[in-house]
Amino acid sequence: MDDNNPDLENFRKQWQEEVTARSTVRAQIPSSVRAYSSHERPDKSKAKTALPPSNILSEEADVVDGISAQAYHDLDDKDGTRRLGGEASKYPQSSQVSKEPQSALEHYEKAIEREDQGNLGDSLNLYRKAYRLDAGVDRIYTNKHFPPSNSKMKPTDLNPSNAPVTVPNTAHHSLDGPSTSTTKDLIASFSNTTVPAATPPTEGTPPPPCPIAKIPSEILIEILLKTAMADIASFARLSTVCKRFAFLVTTEDRIWERICHGREYGFAAMHYVWKTSIAGKPLPTTLLEASDLRPDNPLDISTLNLTDSPSFSTVPVQSSPILSLSAVYPSYRQMLRTRPRLRFNGCYISTVNYHRPGASNTSSNSTYTCPVHIVTYYRYLRFFRDGTCLSLLTTTEPADVVHHLTKENLQAHHNRESMLPSAIMRHALKGRWRLSGSLGYQHDDMEKEGDIHIETEGVDAKYMYKMQLSLRSAGRAGGTRNNKLVWKGFWSYNRLTDDWATFTLRNDRAFFWSRVKSYAMGW
Numbered sequence: 001m002d003d004n005n006p007d008l009e010n011f012r013k014q015w016q017e018e019v020t021a022r023s024t025v026r027a028q029i030p031s032s033v034r035a036y037s038s039h040e041r042p043d044k045s046k047a048k049t050a051l052p053p054s055n056i057l058s059e060e061a062d063v064v065d066g067i068s069a070q071a072y073h074d075l076d077d078k079d080g081t082r083r084l085g086g087e088a089s090k091y092p093q094s095s096q097v098s099k100e101p102q103s104a105l106e107h108y109e110k111a112i113e114r115e116d117q118g119n120l121g122d123s124l125n126l127y128r129k130a131y132r133l134d135a136g137v138d139r140i141y142t143n144k145h146f147p148p149s150n151s152k153m154k155p156t157d158l159n160p161s162n163a164p165v166t167v168p169n170t171a172h173h174s175l176d177g178p179s180t181s182t183t184k185d186l187i188a189s190f191s192n193t194t195v196p197a198a199t200p201p202t203e204g205t206p207p208p209p210c211p212i213a214k215i216p217s218e219i220l221i222e223i224l225l226k227t228a229m230a231d232i233a234s235f236a237r238l239s240t241v242c243k244r245f246a247f248l249v250t251t252e253d254r255i256w257e258r259i260c261h262g263r264e265y266g267f268a269a270m271h272y273v274w275k276t277s278i279a280g281k282p283l284p285t286t287l288l289e290a291s292d293l294r295p296d297n298p299l300d301i302s303t304l305n306l307t308d309s310p311s312f313s314t315v316p317v318q319s320s321p322i323l324s325l326s327a328v329y330p331s332y333r334q335m336l337r338t339r340p341r342l343r344f345n346g347c348y349i350s351t352v353n354y355h356r357p358g359a360s361n362t363s364s365n366s367t368y369t370c371p372v373h374i375v376t377y378y379r380y381l382r383f384f385r386d387g388t389c390l391s392l393l394t395t396t397e398p399a400d401v402v403h404h405l406t407k408e409n410l411q412a413h414h415n416r417e418s419m420l421p422s423a424i425m426r427h428a429l430k431g432r433w434r435l436s437g438s439l440g441y442q443h444d445d446m447e448k449e450g451d452i453h454i455e456t457e458g459v460d461a462k463y464m465y466k467m468q469l470s471l472r473s474a475g476r477a478g479g480t481r482n483n484k485l486v487w488k489g490f491w492s493y494n495r496l497t498d499d500w501a502t503f504t505l506r507n508d509r510a511f512f513w514s515r516v517k518s519y520a521m522g523w
Helices: 006-028 031-037 054-064 104-117 120-133 137-145 183-188 217-230 232-240 243-251 253-261 332-338 407-413 421-427
Strands: 346-357 372-383 388-394 429-435 451-457 463-472 484-494 499-502 511-515
Touching: 104 120, 104 137, 120 137, 183 243, 217 232, 217 243, 217 253, 232 243, 253 332, 388 407, 388 421, 388 451, 407 421
Parallel strands: none
Antiparallel strands: 346 372, 346 511, 372 388, 388 429, 429 451, 451 463, 463 484, 484 499, 484 511
16 A cells, blocks of 8 residues: 555544544543543434534524514523533532422412413412412411501592593592491581582583572572472482482471471371261261270261361471370481371282182093182272271272272262273272371270271171271381281171171281372372
């Protein structure tokens, strides 16, 4: 072989340089690392082609697709401890591992941290572990990170001057939860308010005149009094107009005292003794107490020929013992709302429904073929200011009855056949009523305040019916009062034999008051 071959000499030089370079690099590596790497043998098949790292390929692919690669800067550098000469090699690897949560609070805090990072699966598992350790861990977390403030914070400027018009006033917002003030305290805070003037229709224009805002309080109270005498419901709704009206309607006791003593809505129109006979004729004063018909007092004065009742006057009556303020009725407004009284601008209706079996089928023993009858009927009671009343028992619905429940229709159709809509009144019964009062107005010790005694005609001239009901309240608390009549007894009296019979009230239901606009004030 020729030793002077130039190609062979070049190959030898390259081989010597490569061996020298490897020896130099191997001398610079510590012996511990060289021992570790000596067990690894590179794959010759993979060494033929030099490929870039996989992370570089993935970044290039993302750039080609137009999507920037996502970087996680909050992850620990796991290779920091393997890097030679790095700072991580100065510390043991165990110090770099995060501490595992032990208590329920730690699990809860870790779950919130995972949730903020978007790891919902890990967060859910940590939440479950936290609640298994302590069911009230959420309250512990709130008390730790959001403790209640010991000092009340007061805002410096609730409504800055440069705030836009659309920003609502936050002065009524409480920073410490709902307010503990009562309605009485709220109404008392309106004492120094005035009637606000009307707002201008457009910005920059003068506001329209508001004469009622300039009226003195004495004249304004007189206007409210006239309104209350005309319609007490409209008077009560005036409290929703403004704060000044709400204060006057609620606290002006002179108006409520006039209402209580008046005959329009007050107790001057209530009768605590019989004022008329069953036929509707007024009684003389000497017979007022003796006209109470009971099993122990069978006096019949329905046939007496007496004069007509005097007309009512709208002048306030003098104060009587039953209208005196007490601990039960501390104000006249409270007295009008809660003290038992009847209403004359409507009627009381009782709706009765019950089932009864029909005719049985003799050809079949099955109970599914037997009809069932649903029976519905109505009882109506309307009270008048003169102490009389009307009672009607019918199957006709209220819409076809209440507008005809008047004395005129009773006289026109009493026991007469007719095809007119008001002919339903031919079955109506005339009667009288009185309330069980207190402080000298009770007929016996068994009567309670709020009981109503009604005596009506019977189906025959020899019979008389007596009903006793009690005034109650139905509906939500704070709503309409004294709008329900509950049965306490129903009897029949035979004038010929002087016998009393009791009607069972198995199916009868209570009466409920219903306003009828055509009755107006019920005069």
